[in-house]
Amino acid sequence: MFEIDPNSQSNLDEVTTSHVHLDVAVDFGGKVLRGSAALNMQALKHTQEVVLDSAHLVVKSASLVDAAGQTTALSFDTSTKHKIYGTALRMALPEPVAAGDKFRIVIEYETTSKGGAIQFLTPEQTLGKSYPYLFTQCEEIHARSMFPCQDSPSVKIAYSAEVQVPKPLTALMSAISSGSRDVGDARVFSFEQKITIPSYLVALVVGNLAMAKVSDRCAVWSEPENLDACAWEFAEMENILQTAEDLITPYVWGRYDLLVLPPSFPFGGMENPCLTFVTPTLLAGDRSLTDVIAHEIAHSWSGNLVTAKNWEHFWLNEGWTTYFERKIVARLSGEDARQLSCVIGEADLLESVEFYGKDSPLTALVPKLDGVDPDDAYSTVPYDKGAHLLYYLELILGGPNVFEPYMRAYINEFQGKSIDTQDWKDFLLSYFASHDPAKLELLNQVAWDSWFSAPGMPPVGNKYDESPQKVCLDLADRWIKAAETADYSQFSPKDMEVFSTMQSVIFLTRLAESSPLKEDTLAALDNTYKLTGYRNCEVKFSWLSLALKSNHMAVIDTVTNMLSTQGRMKYTRPLYRLLHACPGYKEFAEQLFEELRGFYHPICARMVEKDLGL
Numbered sequence: 017m018f019e020i021d022p023n024s025q026s027n028l029d030e031v032t033t034s035h036v037h038l039d040v041a042v043d044f045g046g047k048v049l050r051g052s053a054a055l056n057m058q059a060l061k062h063t064q065e066v067v068l069d070s071a072h073l074v075v076k077s078a079s080l081v082d083a084a085g086q087t088t089a090l091s092f093d094t095s096t097k098h099k100i101y102g103t104a105l106r107m108a109l110p111e112p113v114a115a116g117d118k119f120r121i122v123i124e125y126e127t128t129s130k131g132g133a134i135q136f137l138t139p140e141q142t143l144g145k146s147y148p149y150l151f152t153q154c155e156e157i158h159a160r161s162m163f164p165c166q167d168s169p170s171v172k173i174a175y176s177a178e179v180q181v182p183k184p185l186t187a188l189m190s191a192i193s194s195g196s197r198d199v200g201d202a203r204v205f206s207f208e209q210k211i212t213i214p215s216y217l218v219a220l221v222v223g224n225l226a227m228a229k230v231s232d233r234c235a236v237w238s239e240p241e242n243l244d245a246c247a248w249e250f251a252e253m254e255n256i257l258q259t260a261e262d263l264i265t266p267y268v269w270g271r272y273d274l275l276v277l278p279p280s281f282p283f284g285g286m287e288n289p290c291l292t293f294v295t296p297t298l299l300a301g302d303r304s305l306t307d308v309i310a311h312e313i314a315h316s317w318s319g320n321l322v323t324a325k326n327w328e329h330f331w332l333n334e335g336w337t338t339y340f341e342r343k344i345v346a347r348l349s350g351e352d353a354r355q356l357s358c359v360i361g362e363a364d365l366l367e368s369v370e371f372y373g374k375d376s377p378l379t380a381l382v383p384k385l386d387g388v389d390p391d392d393a394y395s396t397v398p399y400d401k402g403a404h405l406l407y408y409l410e411l412i413l414g415g416p417n418v419f420e421p422y423m424r425a426y427i428n429e430f431q432g433k434s435i436d437t438q439d440w441k442d443f444l445l446s447y448f449a450s451h452d453p454a455k456l457e458l459l460n461q462v463a464w465d466s467w468f469s470a471p472g473m474p475p476v477g478n479k480y481d482e483s484p485q486k487v488c489l490d491l492a493d494r495w496i497k498a499a500e501t502a503d504y505s506q507f508s509p510k511d512m513e514v515f516s517t518m519q520s521v522i523f524l525t526r527l528a529e530s531s532p533l534k535e536d537t538l539a540a541l542d543n544t545y546k547l548t549g550y551r552n553c554e555v556k557f558s559w560l561s562l563a564l565k566s567n568h569m570a571v572i573d574t575v576t577n578m579l580s581t582q583g584r585m586k587y588t589r590p591l592y593r594l595l596h597a598c599p600g601y602k603e604f605a606e607q608l609f610e611e612l613r614g615f616y617h618p619i620c621a622r623m624v625e626k627d628l629g630l
Contacts, residue, residue, distance in 0.1 A: 021168040022386040023157050025096065025104040030063040031113075031264040033166050033173050034212075040163075041180040042187075042222050044148040047136040050126040053163040054081075057121060059113040066109065066121060069160035069167035070094070071102030078107050081120040090121070101157065101391045105164050123164050131161030132618045135280065141615065142278055143239045147185060149223035150291065151277055151618060153286060156327055156390040159215035165288050169327045170434045172212035175464075179205045181222050188237065190219040190288035192270055196397035196564035199527065209289065211269060212432060214323050219288035221275060230254055237291075238276040242299070245277045249299050249306070256310050259347050263420070264317050264340065265427050266373075272313065280583040282620040284308045287315030287337075295584045297553040304517045304552055307345055307357070322430040327390040329436045330505065331381050335402015342415075352484035354496070356518040358407065359480050363525055365400035366473065372397075374472040380407065382437050382468045391619060404474050405467055412458050413448075422447050437468060488519040492526035495541065499533060504540040517554050524558035532566035539570070548574050557587045564594035569601070579608060583616040585623060593627050606630065 020028040033055050039052030049204045057066065078090040088110055105123075105225040115121060127134060137149040152162055160167040170526060179187040180202050191209035198204075226240040227542035228247035231254035238246040261267050273291045278297070292312040298305045318336035338361065346354035367380050377383055378393045381401050385393060410419040422444070428442055441464065448455040466475040491511055498504050512520060527533065527541075542548050547559035548571055560578065563571040579591055596605040606628055613621050 020170050022166040022384075023101060023327055023388075023390055024069055024166065024170075025067060025098060025101050025560075026069050026166040026168060026171075027063070027065065027067040028166060028170060030047070030061055030166055031057050031059055031066055031166075033171055035422070036163070036165065036173050036175045036218075038163055038175065038177040038179070038218075040177070042150065042182070044136065044150070044182065044399065045098070047129055048127045049134065049162065052122055052124050053165070054120060054122045055165070057119055059115055059117045059119075061115050062112060064109050064112040066104040066107045066538075068107075068123075068164045069102060070105045070125075071132070071158070071161040072128045073103070073105075073161065073164060074128060075105060075128050075164065076124040076126070078105075078124075079122045080109065081122055087122070100387070116267055117278055125164060127162065131158070132622075133158035133160075133162040135617050137223075137278055137280070141280065143241045143373075144224055148223040149221075149278060151221045151223075151281065152219050153282065153617060154218055155216040155286065155392070156330075158619070159218055162218070162220075165215045167215045169214035169216065169323050170328060172214055172323065172432065173599075174212050175207075175209050175218060175473075177220075179207070179220065180206055184224070185222050186225040186503045187220065188273075188275065188291055189221075190217055190291050192290060205271040211289065211321075212321060213289055214434070217288055217320060219286070219291065221277070221291075223294070224319060225275075227273075227550075233257075233271050235271075235273045236276065237273060239278075242276070242296070245299055246274075246302075248276055249301070249303055250276075250309060252303065253309060253313075254308060254568065256306070256311055256344065256348065259344050260310070260313050260316070263343055264314075265424055266422050267316060268321070268431075269316055272316070273481045274309070279581055279616050280620075282583055282585045282617040284584060284586060284590075285312040287312045287319055289316070289320050290389045291331065295582070297582050297584050300552045302552075305554060307341065310344040310348070311341040312338055312394060314344060317427050317431075321432065322427055324432045324440075325434040325436040326385075327393070328382055328385050330390075330393075331398035331402035331405075332435065332437065332440060335381075335406060335465050338399045338403035339406040349484075352481070353516070354481075355481040356484050356516070356522065358403075358478070359398070359485055360518055360521055360525075361400040361403060362478075362480075364396040365404070367470055368395040368397050368400075371395070376471055379471040380469050401474055404478060407478055408474070409444075409459075409462075413455055418452070418455070421500065484521050485519070488515060488523035490528055492523050495527060495537065496530050499537040502534075502536055504537075504544065507540070507544050509545060517552055519559045520555045524555070524562050528558075528562040528565055531562060533562070533568075535568060538563055538566055538568040539629075542570075553578075553582070553584075553587065557591070561590060561594060564591070564598055567598050569598065576608065580612060580615070583620050585620050587618060588616070589624055589627055592624050594630055604608070 035056040037054040040049045078092045081086040081087050090107045093106040094103050126410050133152045133154050142149050181187050187205040188206040191207035194206040194208050196203050196205045225237050225245045228236045234253045236247045236250050269289050271290045275293050279296050281295045314337045315589045319333035326333040342354045372379050379397050463475050550556040559573050
């Protein structure tokens, strides 16, 4: 129902889903999931039809199951197709249902290769090179290509599953494992997620997987070949989780496991409940990129527990999570680290605004997405503009001692619910009306319409502590000054040895603001700090971006290698755009993408294709 969610074709105003049971078998030869989805539903009003979201599914049958277990075949129609939102699966009920009536629908189906949720990998695409692999990525509207559902974050479901996979592979889901059993040459894994979640958080991975225990409730999963490296890199998970609990509220999901995926995973991390998915680009060898884990852990409250009602209000997931992440980082590494993260976030936000255009409606905090693919709206805007707003409110309301009790009350008020921006604002005002009425005058002076609806940068700038960034900005300015005389003798490798990852990124970002730099300056930079060989992907990406902006093509082999060995969109999309813009490299970029298209996740491949205008 478009009034509830513009990106869903389900009749969300007439029926809702409380539970889904998936019973599927993984066919690696055919690259499909095959089985059934059973949906426990309830009527919200008088109706005789159920409409579900689907995309590139082959629906074989639909049945209504009554309380006694008797089944009635349902007629269904799949003729209503939308170029973005998939196929509306319409099922006529044999008798009308009234508000409050409960019923169960079972749909037999199989997936197809055109769906965006599932990526099948050949053994050659894995680290071990011996077994196939699959993983799913359902955010934002791809769950409908994994199983028929009300694919809207306005609907929160519990779910269970039985997943049959060939031996000796292991299946994991965003749920608690409830055992496994052998069936001939296959093994069936069982799962249950009792806490209700939106459909985009249903996740599945199947592969040759091994586990390393971190604590009683935390473990790291990966292919066996890099398990030791993964376990070492993420050994601080329990400490991060405890810090988040101390900051917010107790963790309710039971387990917090981490899965390190093959390199084609398109995101830094995905907050699937009980089993966060992360990119192997976080394996820096020095635990310097674990802020991503703080972000994904924070999603256990904002996004997973309190969920945006639809994708127009995505900032309620990501803005809050980015804000929480930075608060966690401050407790773990000091306030300086939080301030640096805010500075980088503001630079990232500016870059997104410039990419879309400062007048683009997609740069509004609450954009209109009717007829828009939410993937096309995906950027740092909801993350950093949202976090910018919350930091601003923290400042004007009197600091952490005032804002943190409100933030905990917000989570407690809306846990288990899906809300929109108006719900959020109404509770903010009511909370302070009850706890500190004097603050209402400050809140009433906030330019809410501009914050929510105006495109471009936030209507108010935040002042961040400049001292943590001073040393890296000063170094960048010295390099810019030295470029005037081409005398680089004052610099040494020790300059960057004391920098954190964030300081290194700020240093390179400041230099990029002065691009194009001269060839000799870039060569001296690389020679001094060995940037092309950096293992830390954040620093390497910042260096390669600076080099490409300055048409420093000595890095072309490293750029090609980075595009060939990982598919994280944060790096892949900008590198392709920058390479495409380099004089004489337009065709090279397009040919490289065509060669690598099959390596990337379908979401990543589609977005790069759009970026390059193919």
